[in-house]
Amino acid sequence: MSIAAEATEFSFPHRHLLGIEGLSRDGIMGLLDLAERASTVSRQIAKKRDDLRGRTLINLFFESSTRTQSSFELAGKRLGADVMNMSTQTSSMSKGETLIDTAVTLNAMRPDILVVRHHAAGAVELLAQKVDCSVINAGDGSHEHPTQALLDALTIRRHKGRIAGLIVAICGDILHSRVARSNILLLNTLGARVRVIAPSTLIASGIARLGVEVYSSMWEGLEDADIVMMLRLQRERMSSNLVPSQREYFRFFGLDHEKLGRAKPDALIMHPGPMNRGVEIDSSVADDTRSVIREQVEMGVAVRMAVLQALARHLPNR
Amino acid sequence: MSMQARRATALLNARLIDPATGLDQKGGVLITNGKIADVGPEVTAASVGDRRVIDCGGHVLAPGLVDMLVFSGEPGHEHRETLSTTSRAAAAGGVTAIICMPNTEPVIDDVALVDFIMRRARDTAQVNVHPMAAMTKGLLSGEMTEIGLLREAGAIAFTNGKTSLANAKMMRNVLAYAKDFGALIIHHLEEPSLAQDGVMNEGEVATRLGLPGIPREAETIILERDLRLAELTGGRYHAGQISCRASLNIIHGAKARGLPVTCGVSINHLTLNENDIGHYRTFFKMRPPLRSEDDRRAMVEGIASGDIDVIVSAHDPQDADGKRRPFAEAADGAIGVETLLSVALRLYHDGSVDLVTLLRALTANPARLLELPSGRLAKGAPADLVLIDLNTPFVVSPELLRTRSKNTPFDEARLQGRALMTLVAGRPVYNCSDGRGD
Numbered sequence: 121m122s123i124a125a126e127a128t129e130f131s132f133p134h135r136h137l138l139g140i141e142g143l144s145r146d147g148i149m150g151l152l153d154l155a156e157r158a159s160t161v162s163r164q165i166a167k168k169r170d171d172l173r174g175r176t177l178i179n180l181f182f183e184s185s186t187r188t189q190s191s192f193e194l195a196g197k198r199l200g201a202d203v204m205n206m207s208t209q210t211s212s213m214s215k216g217e218t219l220i221d222t223a224v225t226l227n228a229m230r231p232d233i234l235v236v237r238h239h240a241a242g243a244v245e246l247l248a249q250k251v252d253c254s255v256i257n258a259g260d261g262s263h264e265h266p267t268q269a270l271l272d273a274l275t276i277r278r279h280k281g282r283i284a285g286l287i288v289a290i291c292g293d294i295l296h297s298r299v300a301r302s303n304i305l306l307l308n309t310l311g312a313r314v315r316v317i318a319p320s321t322l323i324a325s326g327i328a329r330l331g332v333e334v335y336s337s338m339w340e341g342l343e344d345a346d347i348v349m350m351l352r353l354q355r356e357r358m359s360s361n362l363v364p365s366q367r368e369y370f371r372f373f374g375l376d377h378e379k380l381g382r383a384k385p386d387a388l389i390m391h392p393g394p395m396n397r398g399v400e401i402d403s404s405v406a407d408d409t410r411s412v413i414r415e416q417v418e419m420g421v422a423v424r425m426a427v428l429q430a431l432a433r434h435l436p437n438r
Numbered sequence: 439m440s441m442q443a444r445r446a447t448a449l450l451n452a453r454l455i456d457p458a459t460g461l462d463q464k465g466g467v468l469i470t471n472g473k474i475a476d477v478g479p480e481v482t483a484a485s486v487g488d489r490r491v492i493d494c495g496g497h498v499l500a501p502g503l504v505d506m507l508v509f510s511g512e513p514g515h516e517h518r519e520t521l522s523t524t525s526r527a528a529a530a531g532g533v534t535a536i537i538c539m540p541n542t543e544p545v546i547d548d549v550a551l552v553d554f555i556m557r558r559a560r561d562t563a564q565v566n567v568h569p570m571a572a573m574t575k576g577l578l579s580g581e582m583t584e585i586g587l588l589r590e591a592g593a594i595a596f597t598n599g600k601t602s603l604a605n606a607k608m609m610r611n612v613l614a615y616a617k618d619f620g621a622l623i624i625h626h627l628e629e630p631s632l633a634q635d636g637v638m639n640e641g642e643v644a645t646r647l648g649l650p651g652i653p654r655e656a657e658t659i660i661l662e663r664d665l666r667l668a669e670l671t672g673g674r675y676h677a678g679q680i681s682c683r684a685s686l687n688i689i690h691g692a693k694a695r696g697l698p699v700t701c702g703v704s705i706n707h708l709t710l711n712e713n714d715i716g717h718y719r720t721f722f723k724m725r726p727p728l729r730s731e732d733d734r735r736a737m738v739e740g741i742a743s744g745d746i747d748v749i750v751s752a753h754d755p756q757d758a759d760g761k762r763r764p765f766a767e768a769a770d771g772a773i774g775v776e777t778l779l780s781v782a783l784r785l786y787h788d789g790s791v792d793l794v795t796l797l798r799a800l801t802a803n804p805a806r807l808l809e810l811p812s813g814r815l816a817k818g819a820p821a822d823l824v825l826i827d828l829n830t831p832f833v834v835s836p837e838l839l840r841t842r843s844k845n846t847p848f849d850e851a852r853l854q855g856r857a858l859m860t861l862v863a864g865r866p867v868y869n870c871s872d873g874r875g876d
Binding site: 319320321336337361362363364365367368371372 | 581582583584585586587608611612614615617618671672
């Protein structure tokens with residue numbers, strides 16, 4: 121049975137994947153199940169499928185990315201699509217073309233799927249309104265990064281067997297993190313208990329209304345956590361006076377063995393990457409046996425294959 | 439000091455005043471291992487056995503004063519004042535804890551410098567010294583300091599020194615960040631562009647003298663803004679010094695709304711006004727500037743009502759070279775830690791503030807804000823005490839003051855009442871009967 125045939129087993133009535141918001145519990149679970157099967161494809165010697173044969177996938181990244189862009193590229197190729205990477209540095213977008221003009225131009229080339237990352241929240245949705253193909257949000261500003269939340273959930277489920285009832289602590293720059301927002305939405309939909317831990321300067325206003333418990337102490341927030349999800353701290357946070365220094369951040373908000381001791385003994389350590397060792401995470405913690413950071417990358421390819429398959433069902437001309 | 443005093447363990451026949459509880463009655467204090475072992479009417483000659491006894495002669499025995507705003511010259515300006523000379527002056531004034539501003543050279547904005555101050559104080563100071571740290575690096579308002587690490591190192595509070603942080607976004611960040619560490623932000627109130635060239639209170643007196651003024655709004659604009667940001671962030675905020683009636687009204691309103699904000703006033707603004715500047719007397723030049731008589735009265739009312747929490751000396755030693763200049767060019771600041779208690783007693787003697795309320799603003803309130811165990815007469819509290827003669831008159835003579843700098847606005851002032859003896863952790867650090875006490 122082809123993977124695509126399995127994809128019809130669950131209801132996924134979406135043309136685009138713009139965010140976790142709007143996905144049902146069953147839709148998310150269906151994607152995770154599909155991704156679980158896709159993960160076996162990547163471990164085979166022959167990794168090529170034909171689900172997307174003849175289709176064109178364009179990676180349109182307005183922000184630099186290593187793992188997201190390359191895993192979408194691999195996912196597309198493993199499903200048989202033609203994949204093109206558009207680099208914003210060398211294209212007309214760097215010559216002042218507006219987002220909408222770029223969208224119209226690309227649309228004229230008749231792609232089937234656009235994977236878009238943009239620095240502005242809402243930009244991917246705006247672009248989706250102007251094209252005929254399916255659009256996948258690969259990160260828009262501080263808004264959403266749905267495939268990251270899906271791959272995180274898949275990784276958790278593979279280790280814990282469930283999501284519901286787990287205590288998940290998301291630690292770090294919550295204010296600027298699209299990963300945090302998508303994870304909060306997804307984990308709440310699946311019934312986890314979500315905490316966010318950060319200095320008050322990096323907590324987004326009103327976030328408790330999204331259904332999370334807010335902590336400004338790692339020692340308190342990590343108590344009995346099943347999952348410790350670290351976020352990257354960007355250097356700009358220092359220059360904009362949200363955090364005084366790297367050493368102070370590491371002392372109070374970096375994940376070291378002492379703070380990790382507050383979590384459950386079998387707690388998973390996660391990080392969406394790229395990591396700043398010695399800033400938000402101690403190097404030995406990142407390499408600890410409980411760290412699933414590399415597995416997150418592997419599941420990234422699987423989840424993106426699953427998303428492409430699910431959306432392929434609604435592609436025009438089929 | 440005498441060897442007898444060193445061994446003292448019981449203070450008897452005192453009028454005990456504990457502003458924290460409102461206690462005012464005859465009794466004694468028993469001291470063991472530097473702490474108050476017992477306090478009250480039952481501590482008498484009969485109950486203390488063969489311990490070394492000091493007869494207080496019926497004088498007031500109160501917690502030592504906690505002075506929340508003191509500039510010392512160490513490190514960097516030792517010619518003006520060292521931690522040692524400041525602490526001797528403090529001891530002679532009944533002050534058992536001084537909170538030092540970070541305006542030194544270098545500025546106290548790093549863990550190692552907090553550590554330096556604490557070690558120097560331990561080795562050279564006679565009273566407790568608690569360093570404040572800068573909330574921005576170099577006090578330059580550009581970058582936030584390592585508030586968490588500084589707090590762990592012993593910084594008791596955070597301040598931007600003699601300037602207001604003008605950038606509201608930055609102030610918001612500092613308040614929000616400091617909250618996570620339970621750190622108190624003590625802020626100077628002076629909108630920099632409004633106060634820019636001013637050298638005294640804006641108004642008739644400044645106009646007659648031909649001096650540029652500092653409007654009260656330079657203070658109230660920052661105060662209003664800060665209270666909004668404190669409310670937004672939930673940060674712990676203390677206005678270091680207010681100086682005018684409008685500010686008192688703002689604080690009163692904020693407290694009535696339930697905001698956990700506090701404020702202080704300097705002894706100068708409680709007892710002096712802009713007219714004292716007379717003909718360009720630079721010892722009366724300070725920031726915030728001395729205001730009108732109505733503003734001074736408002737400050738006294740604020741102490742009496744409790745809207746103003748704390749009285750500080752704002753002790754700021756300046757050498758003669760800094761003060762012997764044309765008024766507009768002279769340095770700001772006045773010394774005051776040694777005369778703080780005696781000058782404050784003016785408010786008691788003229789009937790405007792009762793003694794317990796007055797002492798509360800000098801002891802229990804600052805100790806509570808700073809989370810110090812002192813400032814009260816309670817079992818287990820440190821035996822940081824002052825024995826006060828309320829009534830004996832004297833004249834302030836600058837040459838007898840222990841501070842290295844002599845810029846006191848109370849030069850030749852007639853005062854009534856002073857510290858007779860000061861104890862820190864049960865050890866007498868000043869005794870009036872020993873002459874100069876050191």
